[in-house]
Amino acid sequence: xxxxxxxxxxxxxxxxxxxxxxxxxxxxxxxxxxxxxxxxxxxxxxxxxxxxxxxxxxxxxxxxxxxxxxxxxxxxxxxxxxxxxxxxxxxxxxxxxxxxxxxxxxxxxxxxxxxxxxxxxxxxxxxxxxxxxxxxxxxxxxxxxxxxxxxxxxxxxxxxxxxxxxxxxxxxxxxxxxxxxxxxxxxxxxxxxxxxxxxxxxxxxxxxxxxxxxxxxxxxxxxxxxxxxxxxxxxxxxxxxxxxxxxxxxxxxxxxxxxxxxxxxxxxxxxxxxxxxxxxxxxxxxxxxxxxxxxxxxxxxxxxxxxxxxxxxxxxxxxxxxxxxxxxxxxxxxxxxxxxxxxxxxxxxxxxxxxxxxxxxxxxxxxxxxxxxxxxxxxxxxxxxxxxxxxxx
Numbered sequence: 001x002x003x004x005x006x007x008x009x010x011x012x013x014x015x016x017x018x019x020x021x022x023x024x025x026x027x028x029x030x031x032x033x034x035x036x037x038x039x040x041x042x043x044x045x046x047x048x049x050x051x052x053x054x055x056x057x058x059x060x061x062x063x064x065x066x067x068x069x070x071x072x073x074x075x076x077x078x079x080x081x082x083x084x085x086x087x088x089x090x091x092x093x094x095x096x097x098x099x100x101x102x103x104x105x106x107x108x109x110x111x112x113x114x115x116x117x118x119x120x121x122x123x124x125x126x127x128x129x130x131x132x133x134x135x136x137x138x139x140x141x142x143x144x145x146x147x148x149x150x151x152x153x154x155x156x157x158x159x160x161x162x163x164x165x166x167x168x169x170x171x172x173x174x175x176x177x178x179x180x181x182x183x184x185x186x187x188x189x190x191x192x193x194x195x196x197x198x199x200x201x202x203x204x205x206x207x208x209x210x211x212x213x214x215x216x217x218x219x220x221x222x223x224x225x226x227x228x229x230x231x232x233x234x235x236x237x238x239x240x241x242x243x244x245x246x247x248x249x250x251x252x253x254x255x256x257x258x259x260x261x262x263x264x265x266x267x268x269x270x271x272x273x274x275x276x277x278x279x280x281x282x283x284x285x286x287x288x289x290x291x292x293x294x295x296x297x298x299x300x301x302x303x304x305x306x307x308x309x310x311x312x313x314x315x316x317x318x319x320x321x322x323x324x325x326x327x328x329x330x331x332x333x334x335x336x337x338x339x340x341x342x343x344x345x346x347x348x349x350x351x352x353x354x355x356x357x358x359x360x361x362x363x364x365x366x367x368x369x370x371x372x373x374x375x376x377x378x379x380x381x382x383x384x385x386x387x388x389x390x391x392x393x
Contacts, residue, residue, distance in 0.1 A: 026098055032047050073225075
């Protein structure tokens with residue numbers, strides 16, 4: 001009995017050690033307390049925060065700044081609920097978080113960026129870091145200051161070495177991936193003119209798609225986000241000068257005029273988009289799409305055709321939105337959302353491949369100009385290397 005227990009604990013210890021080896025390290029939190037005086041605060045008025053693992057060796061002057069994801073709040077009610085979580089208050093954030101995938105500090109799992117300065121900006125505003133409303137309603141005490149947050153973090157990092165950057169990437173996942181697109185050109189403008197600066201968006205290319213009712217509920221949702229947070233003035237002027245600001249939450253309209261090179265990691269069957277843009281619950285009153293949205297294998301033939309049509313919409317939005325000269329693409333056919341934050345999907349033996357290329361290698365080749373990278377997968381369910389990843393990193 002004792003031997004059995006010892007054997008069990010030994011296996012657990014070995015599993016834990018293997019997990020720690022592949023998942024990287026835990027990184028402590030830094031609060032930007034000086035930002036409070038500038039009004040750069042979370043929804044509840046607490047200071048913004050980030051996690052920073054310092055670069056070393058050849059990566060000491062290279063920086064990867066990563067926006068955390070986590071959706072949006074589109075009105076006072078949803079923002080009040082969000083305020084009670086780590087996505088609305090730095091008081092509720094964990095003191096340490098794991099850095100893995102694109103943030104990993106182990107060379108075998110992240111050969112191009114493992115020794116860079118890697119920073120994750122915590123997400124606590126609900127607007128993809130675009131909000132800026134000066135007035136605070138005393139009844140709710142909600143602060144809509146996302147645009148101030150990201151600038152406050154960058155201003156905190158500049159004297160810590162970011163001002164000397166030779167290489168830099170602004171990246172993010174989901175709502176953070178959208179933020180990486182929206183703030184890409186501004187990020188480049190804040191760094192030395194001699195720096196190689198590029199942006200990487202993972203699962204942030206939300207398209208202006210048509211839902212199963214023939215409408216676009218996502219457009220009205222983004223309109224509510226923009227109105228609630230006062231986002232219009234912080235969206236790229238090259239877009240807002242041509243169209244309504246809520247449309248500038250869709251990367252296909254922003255990327256057309258971006259000056260900074262952009263790499264898109266996305267599934268053509270992004271699970272969040274299928275669930276919330278193509279078949280949102282609000283237009284699926286009979287819940288006919290419930291099982292299909294959980295698992296594409298459970299889709300009927302007609303539903304699967306609708307999903308395939310959505311892929312066509314997605315690829316068209318990518319191709320019309322991005323400049324072919326500087327873009328990078330890694331578009332798989334896995335039913336996934338956010339894939340760069342885990343070693344299992346970023347770069348290990350079993351990671352998904354598109355055109356025999358794993359995403360970690362694709363991003364590195366593109367950033368260092370080793371090769372042009374435009375990898376677009378064949379239609380679902382063609383890719384045997386797919387691993388379902390439906391989480392936000």
